[in-house]
Amino acid sequence: MLITLSFLQFKVALFLFNSAMLIGLFIFSRLPLKQFLREFRFWVIFLSILFLFQAFFSQGIRLSFLLWLPISKEGLVLGGITVWRLGLIVCYATLFTAVTRPRELQKAIAWFIKPIPFLSERRVGLMVSLTLRFFSIILDEVEAIRLALKARLGDREKNPIRKGKIVVYPLLRNSFSRVEEVTFAIAARGFRDDLPLQLPKLPFHHVIPLFFLFGIFVVIEWFYL
Amino acid sequence: MPIEKLRELVFASLMAALVAIGAYIHVPIGPVPIVLSTLFVLLSGLLLGSRWGLASMGLYLFVGAIGIPVFAGGKGGLAHFLGPTGGYLFGYLLASWITGFISERLSGRWMKDILAVVVGSLAIYSLGVPWLKLVTQLSWEKTLIFGMVPFLIGDGIKSAVAVILARSVRPILKRQMIIE
Known part of the structure; x- marks a missing residue:
């Protein structure tokens, strides 16, 4: 959630930090690169089309060395940043799904819906x-x-x-x-949905990195002010 | 749990599974191939009504979120929610609910179903297009060209098929006491 919130803002420093962290997490996860790229293949096509769309159809000054092509410098920058941001979002989500067991994810979502009274x-x-x-x-x-x-x-x-x-x-x-x-x-089989469900508590050593990450985001925000 | 409620619960789960299956079925019509997910989204609203239709779509999204390959092209995972397609997926919730809401309340036969699926189809775009614009930073014009116009023909066909299917399977469901 913290990472998702950080993507709501167009700040290059946040993108750089998130990119570096993604590379670190990917190495740490020991996921085979082939599997990751296979998952990402579908998005590459979409992101490429989006980049070309932004590059060709954005208004701005044309590139001096490619005057015969209707590409503007502003379009390239905008397309690049948009694709970078989307690529990061997709990579994080793919990595998160790949390293989290469905049972754990199910428990996490059960934890989120637990306070809602009408959802058993x-x-x-x-x-x-x-x-x-x-x-x-x-x-x-x-x-x-x-x-x-x-x-x-x-x-x-x-x-x-x-x-x-x-x-x-x-x-x-x-x-x-x-x-x-x-x-x-x-x-x-006598199914009953009114029995309470026991969910495991969040271990303390999982909370520490969250505080650390929050601190870094606050520092980056402070530098921008 | 009362048997009627249990029956509706099972039926909602079945509709969620059908939406997932629909994502695997491609029909090559027009410039963009049609995926049958939205057909079953509208059908779930027509057959289950607003409340269980919403529950069914919530379930479909939940199953997709935990990484089961139920989204278009046999994909799954949170990337689909956070990426450009997220709005369309959340639009399924609204579409199913609104289709069911109109279908339950308005009188008349064919017209209420037709109105329900038309509004339902537009509901998907009402969330999908602004989300796509927000995520991709495209202009409104470009977003509409990129994320709505190519799909309109297919959606028209799917809406028509959803109404025809709903009208032909309702008698079966009423006979089996699945719907009232």
Whole structure:
């Protein structure tokens, strides 16, 4: 949250500090670079398009050595800073997701929603498990429908809307019929959502780096004033 | 827990899973290929109503946040919330809620569903476009060209399909007592 808040401001010193910290954290995390780059590949395309968009369509003085190209110096600077900032946000989020176990993340979000009175952590937990279960079941269902469609030469259908309808309608029918089965199965097991959930407390040695980081951000802010 | 509430809970989880599956299904129409997530977002609002539709989308975002690959292109993680697509994802919450809200309250048959999905689709952009502008620092004009105009044809088709699907599966759900 502290890092996210720091990205709300366009300050080069904060970007430099965050970039250095990201490199340090990446080395410390011992994540394979290949895996990280694979995750980042999708964003590279988006960021490149965004940079070109800013460079070509921003008003300002044209570059003297590239007069034949409608690129302005201001556009390049703006595009560069925007892409740098977005790249940092995406890298931090990718790194955070890669080094945090889903169970830990689930606990963290349960900790956030605990003060909200009408949200039961147990109910949220059950719904997450059900969604993941349904996700794999429906994927199998899609494959079964696709094979059935192929067996009936349905894959030769050229109209994408008609093709989509052939897949989606049986998929919905089959999925909805499962709702009743699952509901009775859960009810039969006596599910209760009013039991309290025990969450582990934040260890003290995890709090120290947070204070340290907060201090650095305050110092950077103070230099800018 | 009452069986009716449990049934709605299971149905909301199923709709969240369908939105995730929709992110994997590409239909090549127009300049930008259509991903079926938004179709199921609108459908969740139409079938579940405002409250459970909102819960379903909240669940979908939660599952995506913990890193499960449920977002477009089989991606997951917090990067999608903090990056340029974050507004569209939060727009799913608003879209599902507003679609359900209109569908529950207005009288009339086809018209209320059509109005609900149109407003629902616009709700996604109402959060997505300003968020994209804020994150990318583009002008309003450029943001609209970059983040809204190419998707409008696809959204029109998805909205129409959502209404047709909702009307054809409602009798099945009523028969199974999943919805009233």
